[in-house]
Amino acid sequence: MNTQDNVSALRLEHITKTFGSIVANKDVDLQLRYGEVLAILGENGSGKTTLMNMISGIYHPDEGQIYIKDQLVSINSPKDAFEYGIGMVHQHFKLVDVFTATENIVLGIKEKGRFSIKRSAAKIAEICGRYGFDLDPNKKIYEMSVSEKQTVEIVKVLYRGADILILDEPTAVLTPQETDKLFNVIRRMRQDGKSIIIITHKLHEVMEISDRVAVLRKGEHIATVETKDVTESELTDMMVGQKITLNIERTLSENTPDRLIVSGVSMTNKEGVKVIDDISFSAKAGEILGIAGVAGSGQRELLELIAGLRTPDCGDITYVDPSTGNKVDLRKKTPMQIRDLGVRLSFVPEDRLGMGLVGNMDIIDNMMLRTYKNGNPLFLDRQPSRVLANDIIRSLEVVTPGATTPVRRLSGGNVQKVLVGREISSAPSVLMAAYPVRGLDINSSYTIYNLLNAQKKNGAAVIYVGEDLDVLLELCDRIMVICGGTVSGILDGRTAEKQQVGALMTKKKEARQ
Amino acid sequence: MTEAVQKIKKPKKAWTPLFVITKRDTLPLVKRVLIRAAAIVAALLLCSVITLVVTGSNPLQIYKTMFSGAFGNSIRIVRTLYELSVLLVIAVAITPAFKMKFWNTGAEGQVLIGGLSTAIVMLTLGGRIPDWTLIIIMAAAATAAGVIWGVLPAFFKAYWKTNETLFTLMMNYVAIQLVECFLKIADKTGSNVVGPTTLSHGWFPQLFKTDYLLDVVIIAVITVLVYIYLRYSKHGYEISVVGESENTAKYVGINVKKVIIRTMALSGALCGIAGLLIVGGASHSISAETAGGRGFTAIMVSWLAKFNPLMMVFSSLLIVFLERGAGEVATVFALNKSFSDILTGIILFFIIGCEFFINYKLHFRKHSKEAAV
Structure with a gap:
């Protein structure tokens, strides 16, 4: 001693x-x-x-x-x-x-x-x-x-x-x-x-x-x-720490039109605190936009705003339709309305079992969450969900006793595969993922990175909220840093330095006041 | 510095709990059935010991009497069947709400108000219009009353997050007071019951010359329909999602308020129909005791069956059997009614208590780990 x-x-x-x-x-x-x-x-x-x-x-x-x-x-x-x-x-x-x-x-x-x-x-x-x-x-x-x-x-x-x-x-x-x-x-x-x-x-x-x-x-x-x-x-x-090379595949994206435009959005939460303060950015088709920031800087609220789960106090959220180029106003729309407008927006929330999935339901019923409204107006059609569940289990190598296992009994990585698998199954044109690799082991993390990259190649605008700066720097084409509900900088993911991102994340709040 | 060292309290012996409780994965069906069977056997054994010590009667004799009290002859069997089905329909009625984690403790009031509406229609329109029209109006009135009693708390819950347990519970007393009020007006004798002589029209027809059988058939149909509704319909799916996680429901765009109100409307309507079946189909009378506590017992029936309407046939059979059997024991052995209640209580305690061992596991701590210091 x-x-x-x-x-x-x-x-x-x-x-x-x-x-x-x-x-x-x-x-x-x-x-x-x-x-x-x-x-x-x-x-x-x-x-x-x-x-x-x-x-x-x-x-x-x-x-x-x-x-x-x-x-x-x-x-x-x-x-x-x-x-x-x-x-x-x-x-x-x-x-x-x-x-x-x-x-x-x-x-x-x-x-x-x-x-x-x-x-x-x-x-x-x-x-x-x-x-x-x-x-x-x-x-x-x-x-x-x-x-x-x-x-x-x-x-x-x-x-x-x-x-x-x-x-x-x-x-x-x-x-x-x-x-x-x-x-x-x-x-x-x-x-x-x-x-x-x-x-x-x-x-x-x-x-x-x-x-x-x-x-x-x-x-x-x-x-x-x-x-x-x-x-x-x-x-x-x-x-x-020192930059670690992770060897995440990153293709150069070309021809990237804006897919989602957020301008001047602010939001006050129930406690009267301004959690999002005048945020503007655009997410482009065929790229991964990373969002960095310390926890609770407004990442969650921002994604929920876009997904229609919250309403902004002011500002615009516009979606550009990939086939027609028409602009669709997403502000003050519920998730159902957004989908009815033909907007292919997928969202992998931070809280997987509390928001993205229902823990006590099996994989098939969880697949149905997004699509249960389809078909017969009165009764459920479980068949397409069953097919999808089995597809995902096979292609993403989900370790589970079967498609009828409640998702809460799967391990964290497999839960996330089920959730991401469902969200990408609708061929999204905008895919938002909040901390998708939190709590996952290395292999599962790479599966998720590959899935996000595949979506990028398919021309989706991917928004990735992450906490590991090494991953953000290797995976993302651009990195938006937010601090205290405001954008403190948008950097190029290929040239940005880790220290630069770190400094922006902890930028003094007082500067604005 | 030395002072500071002395200031610290002597570390007390590290306390480790004797056992730790952890949640189990779902057990295989065989084990679940075995645990429940073991619980019933243990309950019967304990009951036997208590019976021997307290009354000196032969416990086997008592169990035999219980059985004959419930199934002894055809009249008893029909009566048991009727009691079972009434309890069943109320349990089935509250199940959609319970699946949504809306703790509806107001089934008692919803049944009562359904029964009261039925009685009012029977009293005011009875004899003036043909019986079959009367029955249709009775049904409509009972359903509407149940819906109102169900939707009110749901509306407040959906929009202002009021506590549904308290709200529904208080609605019971409103219903009871309304019945009392009706009794004062309709019954001049002061007997606290308005009986078959006053409510002489709108009785349900007999089926195969058996009383109550129509009730039983209607209830069987309702049970199957609710099972299908919960398991295979889109509404049922929405109910499950809202019940499991409101956040998920919002995330996929389910209108949570609408689902809460719609489900409680259904739940209330079915309770109202239960009131109709009791008053119009069986007792032809109304009093503050018409629901008879079934609105609360139904909660237990529904839970025991894990909210599966088909399984509720068995859980309500169990409870009705216990109640009727225990009543018979009290009569035959000239025991106080409280004694049969004790037996029923013990059996229920074991049956509900064994669910703990199905869901949780006890690990006894090994003490060797802490010894190494």
């Missing part, structure tokens, strides 16, 4: 965690000192959240040890984590809406003696005063802004005596002013001797708030460096 110069608040050694065939964390070592802010930096899917979930007792590592204050511990539940003084503030808040801040904070704590809400309120006021939180303890959660809710979450873990705080992308939901406020609080907590881990993929925030940065890439710990010794571009290099 290696000896440390000083005792660390938290130390991870050789942590490995796998989910089925996917390795989420591989042999990760990490050390957190007393009174420091450690930033954990990494792309989507680099294993940041999984790692933190193991520290906070939500998952249990397959291998490796966790030391708290140099004692080996076994954290089996979030309750254990609390007992070791670890408090995690999740991205999605876990608060009771109709309770006040105070009630939420004391919820579930067993304190000695009789419970007194007054005493608790005094303790909360003391915490708020010490760290400079701005919190009305009697306000109900449903009346609060996102930032206030976050404050409640942080005070909640402090109230329970946490001295190791983990903040999972705390700034993702905050305005710049609120972020500044949060950072002030974090600095005060650091002064008070608390150790803080902050997960983020915004580089300027890393530079601003952290003492050290740990970089993860594809589940592995790349390095931990002193923030003052590195620059943003060095961090980007570490985060995205």
Whole structure:
């Protein structure tokens, strides 16, 4: 066992965690000192959240040890984590809406003696005063802004005596002013001797708030460096890594007319947040347009807008018919109406079993989702779907006991083959795919790349939303980078550099405000 | 620093659960049948022990009495058949909604309001028009009432996401109050029932000189039709998709609101018809007890059959058999009615409980792994 110069608040050694065939964390070592802010930096899917979930007792590592204050511990539940003084503030808040801040904070704590809400309120006021939180303890959660809710979450873990705080992308939901406020609080907590881990993929925030940065890439710990010794571009290099050649076939596309034109589209979600802000682009026939961006930058909403699942606040979505050249307005049309207009638009959504397929139905019935309306007005005709299901099972080598197996029982790769197979079976002229290889092994991934390439050769406009920059750079003809709901750049996939894409993905939001 | 080291609580012994529960893949049919059979045997054994200890009666004798209570003679068989079919039609009626994951707990009220509408038509038009026209009007009124009772909660659910369980449940009480109101007006004796003497017209004709048989035939037809509707029609397919995943339904362009309302209209209509069959076809009377809790029992029947209308024949047979058998036991052995309820309860508990072992598997933890520290 290696000896440390000083005792660390938290130390991870050789942590490995796998989910089925996917390795989420591989042999990760990490050390957190007393009174420091450690930033954990990494792309989507680099294993940041999984790692933190193991520290906070939500998952249990397959291998490796966790030391708290140099004692080996076994954290089996979030309750254990609390007992070791670890408090995690999740991205999605876990608060009771109709309770006040105070009630939420004391919820579930067993304190000695009789419970007194007054005493608790005094303790909360003391915490708020010490760290400079701005919190009305009697306000109900449903009346609060996102930032206030976050404050409640942080005070909640402090109230329970946490001295190791983990903040999972705390700034993702905050305005710049609120972020500044949060950072002030974090600095005060650091002064008070608390150790803080902050997960983020915004580089300027890393530079601003952290003492050290740990970089993860594809589940592995790349390095931990002193923030003052590195620059943003060095961090980007570490985060995205060296370019790996994947040998994905990419044909040069010629004669590429516009197939789908999106201009000036904006959309506000139910919470009143502008998730898509004035996006314009065109997808051309016979090319693959890649969309890059950190998770939650508006990719999902954009594709759902085009597919007719959401309505934009403003802007136009136009489809150009390949045979006639006629323009069709897709805005404010439902998926059914879009299909009735003769638009061959296929969509492989991110959420395969929750949106693209019905998990409890068999492959045949899932094939029927797109075509069940055809034929007899009253009764289903399963025959064409049965033929299609068997075709796909054979040609895409879907591993399944049979066509009547519920798709939820197939492995991730085979589920995706079923979904992509169905979506390309209608010979689409626009094919949108969101994270189609997420969670898939190498072989299945290549099957999907080949299918997308085949569609491109057939003259379809393919829109590929991906997270692996290596793949985007090798597969796509053009790459559109989006950041915070806006297009931060459109690059040529053949000449673009990985660092260029990485920089655009984390471009400062404030530039616009 | 040393202070900080001391501050930490002594790590308590790592707690590992004794067993872990995981979901199973679908078991082969033989195993599923075996598990259920084992559950029934276990239930009967436990019932025997309890019977012996509590009453001292011979448990075999009790089971024999149960059987004869349900199937002892031709009158009993016909009555059991009728009870079975009424429970069956209500279970079949709520199934489209349940397949859509619309938790309709309002079958009781929908049946009652169908029955009430039937009774009102019988009372007001009876004797003034030919019986066959009367029956058609009764059917129309019962169906319409059921549709209204079904569509109201569906409409609110579709447009404002109200909770359908509470809504349908409350509609039951509205129906009960309306029946009470009708009884006050139509029945001057204060007996809480408006019976065959008042509702003397619009009785369903006998089939082969047997009471209730027409009801049974109509219900058999409805059951088969609903089975076909759910399994082979486009509507049925849409119901399954909406039930499994609303997101998928929207993704392929199914109008979710329309499907919810349409399905509940059907479900309500069938419940209304059940009310018609009870009042017009069998009891020729109406009271707040006309539905008799069947609207709730039907939920169990439907679940036990995994929402397959044909299988519901067996699950409702089981429940009706238990109810009628237990009633007979109470009479013959001069036991309290509660005792037969206990027996029924135990048997149902085992039958429903065994579904857990069909869907889940218990893994006992090995403790060796944690010892290596």
